[in-house]
Amino acid sequence: MSAPFLGVFDSGVGGLTVVHALRKAAPHIPIWYVADQAHVPYGGRPLDEVRGFACGISEALLANATAECVGVVMACNISSAVALPVVQAKYPHVPVLGVVEPGAQAAAKRTRNGRIGVLATEGTVQSGAYRLALRRIAPDYEVYEVACPAFVPIVEAGAEGSEAAREAACLYLHELEAHEVDTVILGCTHYPFLLPLLRRLSPQFVYIDPAEPTAETVGQMLSSLEVLGTPRHRLFTTGDVGAFHAQLERLFPDLLLVSEVKSARWDGDQLVLD
């Protein structure tokens, strides 16, 4: 058996922003990360289809025969919105966490005027997950959700500095400015890569990245877990391994130094980790 590991997944490179935070909060834990790049972007797909992908990936991590999975983090807002209760119910003895609840809690701590914006994919907006989570904290919050379909393809292509990125960001931020929100949740794990651009265009907002509060919770939960040696990580993609390697080299070269990059493939609705 290999060392116990924490399973983390997203549709693509976005969830690596959560891995980055997890490596700070729980540096002793090996991570197996799945990027479902065969299906990226998830955001415009039917919610049932996304639920199927998220359940298939969770299953492959939790039920694998080669190492013990000590927990799963859905580093994907839309998966957290539509699949979290299903996987939690199936695996009640293993912690399974999403990013929506920690993101909503963090925003609630920072807002002063109770007007909160959410930038997210179409599916996450459609699910209403952030609105519901925020209203559970305070029923009188005004929540404005803006779907940003252009952002994920821009980040996957490494085009954060392009004119297309600037134009899309201006459009989405304009809606939130009109509603006078003071706090903006980055409701998709790809968006923190666009944070320098967003801050330049609308510096008046407090931006909330759910990755950090999520990672802190995981770090506390797994603090007593003993794993010997320096963790080695496994980074799987259901897409092209060479292209994923190049993305990692650009985004997180330090992570690449302590990781193996591997392929994963779908066999019907089952995910096979090679």
Ligand code: DGL
């Ligand atoms: N990064 C994911 C999220 O947080 C999915 C984005 C997508 O593939 O559309 O929602």
